[in-house]
Amino acid sequence: MAVKFEQTGDGEYKLDVCGYSCPHPQVYTKKALQKMASGDVLTLVFDNPSSGESIIAMCDNEGNDLYERSNDGGMSIWKIRKA
Amino acid sequence: MSNEGSAVDVVMKREGWLAQAGNRYAAGIMGLILLGSLWALSIDTRYVYLLVYVWFGMVYGMFLQYGRFCMAAAVRDLFAVGVPRMAVGMMIAVALYSLIAATVTVGGFSTFHSNALGWHIVLGGLIFGFGIVFTGGCASGSLYKAGEGNVGSMLVIVAISFSQAIFVSAGTWFDGLLPSAWIESAAAKDMPAELSVTQGWFDIFTAGYVWDLKGATLAQILGTTNPFVSSYLVNTLLVTLLPTLAILVLLYAVYYKKGYLRRAKISAPALGDHARGMWSMFTSSKNTAIAGIGLGIFAGLQMWVTGALREHYQIYNFGELLSAMGHTDGLSIQETVFDPGYWYITTQEAQWGGWILEKLGVNMTDNIFFGLDNGLPNPLLNAPGFMSIGIILGAAMLALSRREFKWKLPSMETAVFALVGGTLMGLGARIGMGCNIGAFFATVTNGDPSGWVYLFGMTIGGYLGVKAFNMWIERRSSQQDECEL
Numbered sequence: 401m402a403v404k405f406e407q408t409g410d411g412e413y414k415l416d417v418c419g420y421s422c423p424h425p426q427v428y429t430k431k432a433l434q435k436m437a438s439g440d441v442l443t444l445v446f447d448n449p450s451s452g453e454s455i456i457a458m459c460d461n462e463g464n465d466l467y468e469r470s471n472d473g474g475m476s477i478w479k480i481r482k483a
Numbered sequence: 484m485s486n487e488g489s490a491v492d493v494v495m496k497r498e499g500w501l502a503q504a505g506n507r508y509a510a511g512i513m514g515l516i517l518l519g520s521l522w523a524l525s526i527d528t529r530y531v532y533l534l535v536y537v538w539f540g541m542v543y544g545m546f547l548q549y550g551r552f553c554m555a556a557a558v559r560d561l562f563a564v565g566v567p568r569m570a571v572g573m574m575i576a577v578a579l580y581s582l583i584a585a586t587v588t589v590g591g592f593s594t595f596h597s598n599a600l601g602w603h604i605v606l607g608g609l610i611f612g613f614g615i616v617f618t619g620g621c622a623s624g625s626l627y628k629a630g631e632g633n634v635g636s637m638l639v640i641v642a643i644s645f646s647q648a649i650f651v652s653a654g655t656w657f658d659g660l661l662p663s664a665w666i667e668s669a670a671a672k673d674m675p676a677e678l679s680v681t682q683g684w685f686d687i688f689t690a691g692y693v694w695d696l697k698g699a700t701l702a703q704i705l706g707t708t709n710p711f712v713s714s715y716l717v718n719t720l721l722v723t724l725l726p727t728l729a730i731l732v733l734l735y736a737v738y739y740k741k742g743y744l745r746r747a748k749i750s751a752p753a754l755g756d757h758a759r760g761m762w763s764m765f766t767s768s769k770n771t772a773i774a775g776i777g778l779g780i781f782a783g784l785q786m787w788v789t790g791a792l793r794e795h796y797q798i799y800n801f802g803e804l805l806s807a808m809g810h811t812d813g814l815s816i817q818e819t820v821f822d823p824g825y826w827y828i829t830t831q832e833a834q835w836g837g838w839i840l841e842k843l844g845v846n847m848t849d850n851i852f853f854g855l856d857n858g859l860p861n862p863l864l865n866a867p868g869f870m871s872i873g874i875i876l877g878a879a880m881l882a883l884s885r886r887e888f889k890w891k892l893p894s895m896e897t898a899v900f901a902l903v904g905g906t907l908m909g910l911g912a913r914i915g916m917g918c919n920i921g922a923f924f925a926t927v928t929n930g931d932p933s934g935w936v937y938l939f940g941m942t943i944g945g946y947l948g949v950k951a952f953n954m955w956i957e958r959r960s961s962q963q964d965e966c967e968l
Binding site for chain 2: 419420421422423424426427428429430447448449450452453454456457458460461462463471472473474475
């Protein structure tokens with residue numbers, strides 16, 4: 401079980417932080433977004449619901465567009481477009 | 484016909500609700516709590532005193548899970564990701580709890596006791612604040628996350644329980660490091676010999692240092708006698724509301740203003756814009772704000788209900804009720820048990836660890852913490868312990884119903900973090916006289932300024948913890964090929 405950050409296409413990235421609890425998912429999400437360029441899309445996969453609330457606030461604060469959220473059975477797949 | 488239709492709809496909806504497995508499990512847990520409550524009441528109606536802790540715990544657990552209300556995040560997320568969400572939620576809960584606590588105090592039902600103020604509060608807060616960055620949750624946060632199926636959080640609870648129990652009863656290993664004035668002062672306290680208060684660092688620390696300090700609410704320090712003035716104006720307005728407002732303004736200015744003004748496209752903000760910005764900060768995470776409101780109100784109500792029950796049974800402490808019901812095992816030498824009457828987390832968890840160690844043959848009652856103050860009741864009769872269990876069950880019910888429950892086994896790294904961080908939390912909680920609930924939340928809201936000192940220590944600890952955490956993940960990232968963060 402390790403954090404996985406990979407480029408999946410042109411301007412598309414994926415970060416998988418499943419198995420980690422606070423504050424790993426939000427800290428890794430912040431770091432991933434710092435590595436990306438404006439307009440790039442991050443697909444974020446995590447399973448720690450508590451981190452979600454902080455990630456929403458973080459995107460809101462920094463102007464990043466969290467445009468898709470799917471949550472099921474404790475697993476979340478979210479898509480964020482960097483501002 | 485339309486009535487029939489709606490009745491069918493209701494039945495369908497109900498079946499639909501129960502069709503989801505999570506809802507069935509949640510209903511099952513609720514059923515077990517109700518059956519357990521009825522069983523206890525059928526044995527002796529006086530168990531209602533203990534059940535109040537269970538029910539309030541259950542409500543806390545639901546609000547905590549609903550709002551992802553973890554006070555560790557209040558300081559950690561500020562420094563780690565620049566998010567003030569939880570710090571704001573915590574301040575909302577503090578403001579509301581203080582208003583209800585003032586009303587309860589004026590009504591004569593307050594169960595609150597001040598903490599002695601000294602350097603130990605800063606140090607305890609600092610160690611606790613450092614630990615919570617690594618465990619992923621504060622003491623009550625770990626309970627609600629355990630209810631979401633997080634096994635790592637369960638390990639945190641185990642570490643908090645045993646570390647505290649061992650710290651407070653530890654032998655004479657560190658006695659040589661303590662000032663001799665403390666040992667002399669402890670010896671002068673004329674305590675029963677079986678407590679051996681001049682041996683063991685926590686006993687010497689308690690009897691030789693903490694007992695020589697003063698703890699008081701601001702109204703007591705100022706000597707105001709009018710209950711209305713003391714509770715509302717001095718304790719609530721001066722100790723709680725004004726500092727809370729100052730912190731909220733600071734959070735807005737440092738962490739929220741820039742983003743808000745950019746989003747609202749305001750280049751030359753007036754005072755009204757900042758007021759709207761503050762409101763936007765309160766409402767930006769509705770779940771957190773709602774949880775803050777609910778927790779503030781119910782924490783106040785718990786004090787009132789327990790205070791009223793004490794009046795009804797003419798007791799000061801649950802130990803008297805346990806004695807009257809024939810349960811004298813596990814009482815302290817004052818015939819008391821830990822019974823705060825309000826939201827508290829760490830002491831009852833220390834009692835779980837202490838009780839198990841005693842069953843394993845360790846003498847756990849030759850110390851002030853268990854032997855004199857809190858007792859070591861059987862976990863089945865530990866009223867605040869049931870509040871902690873109630874939090875886990877309440878959170879589990881809501882998580883199951885929201886399809887957010889998931890058994891999550893920790894990695895080796897998370898497990899080590901949980902155990903080491905939990906041990907630091909236990910140590911910090913005992914030095915600082917509680918966790919972020921007992922030493923901060925419950926104190927500042929009742930007019931005891933020592934809680935702000937604890938928060939100050941916890942904030943510094945949180946800052947240092949985030950620094951250490953970032954160093955750790957930088958080091959880890961550089962060692963792993965698949966992670967290029």
